[in-house]
Amino acid sequence: MSSTQMAREVIARLVSTGLRHIVIAPGSRSAPLAYAAADAEAAGLVRVHVRVDERTAGFYALGLLKAHALNGEHRAVAVVTTSGTAVANLHPAVLEASHTGLPLVVLSADRPHEWRGTGASQTTHQPHLYGVATRWSADLPARMNPAAVQGQVTRAVAAALGTITRDPGPVQLNIGFAEPLVPADRWEDIGRLIPTEVIAPEPGASAATLPPGARTLVIAGDGAGGSAAELALLAQWPLLAEPSSGARVEGAIVHYQRLVADGLADDARRLIVFGHPTLSRTMSALLARGDREVIVVSPTARWNDVTGHATAIVPAVTPPPARVADIAWLERWREADAAVARTYVPSPIEQVALAVWEAPGVLLLGSSNTVRAFDAVVPGRDRGVRVLANRGLAGIDGLISTAHGLAIGLGAPVRVVLGDLSFAHDVGGLGRGTLEAEPDLDVVVVNDHGGGIFGGLEHGRAPRPLFERFFAAGQVLDPVTLARGFGADGVTVEAAGLADVLASYQGGRRVVEVPLPPV
Ligand SMILES: Cc1ncc(C[n+]2csc(CCOP(=O)(O)OP(=O)(O)O)c2C)c(N)n1
């Protein structure tokens, strides 16, 4: 996207959050913001103030913020600087805003990031310049796409206002601008300001009530919790729930990924997202389309909206009255799901997932293909206990240790299911000090001799020797012997016999290796 478009997206989104004043200190790198602000002022949307000295501009903006506060207006004020020492000149005002809790939005224009450290003129390291004085800061590279820019501005203003955190203060949006810095045209569609609402959670305040709207999908990512399922079941909307969402309950659509890939979600008018969905490119693509209402439910200030297409961020939702339910929409999904199920043949790793899912107890799902196998096949079922995963960053590290700590913390048995490389990564997690408590830790290792997931990605098409060495990276590894070395039990079983082995678990540490066809 051009610098002109980027600047227009920034100004448009600022205006849509209720911002009414922009203070500008003149400069060339910041020119795209100045031109866009001038057009917005000409359209009567904001008032622009020009101050030559950035230090003065910062305090001038503080004055405007104090005026807002006196008028009872909950609005941010933006201050624009060019690159270089100009940004540092705002520091005193940023510190003052930080200690008085005023929502000052610093828009620091920057040179394209690739110029940093090269000796390029007026180019330094601007991001996070104000250190702990800002409540939030982001570094936007030149040529970002519009929705992503909008998403970042929404976060900036929400953080500045303390909408969710209740901790208002200054924020910094550092924005790279590449040439040309002058617009080729006037900003004609300036009225096209798509508002993103950010609703703060008030103690005891009611959740956002959804306007009735047919054809809604409830998407529950990792950690979504029971409220996602509650909403979907009450409102009778299809529930697309990842296995570690806490919402993969009876009534959930099992083969949702396949159905979305087949286009069944094309008719959806509204998506309601809970938790942190990360498992499939299909769902990411659906959320990235930006052609329908997307409501993100998040009780914290770190909401998940990768592409910036969210139309509202709310702390909670209450379902519309049952009489507006669109049963036909739900039926369409249920029937399509049942039709897939009738002919579906689970792969070996999916057979493992089904056997484990049926066994009772707390479950920790490994990263990579393991969690995806569960997602693809396990039926909605109220397990009565948590199904967890480390989906924050989806690492293959530390999974046995996480399960070990979980088992000790809960004082209850925990089963962890993970791939062979993940097992090798954290095999030390099986260890126990001689004076430490013995955990009830059952470790199921899906052994396909390497990183199976890479075979299904574009790397699967790399020349075979290259793929095997750099991606599959199969190990010389005997999980059962390793288990015994740590004083744990160890057993190898084919997928078909797994259910019996799981049922025979007696407690303590155990490793169950399930050999699968090699990657
Ligand atoms: C700490 C960490 N290192 C590297 C990766 C990249 N990575 C993702 S999946 C994977 C392979 C995992 O292999 P395995 O545990 O056998 O699971 P499989 O893919 O066979 O299901 C790797 C190396 C990661 N996610 N986390």
Ligand SMILES: [Mg+2]
């Ligand atoms: Mg593997």
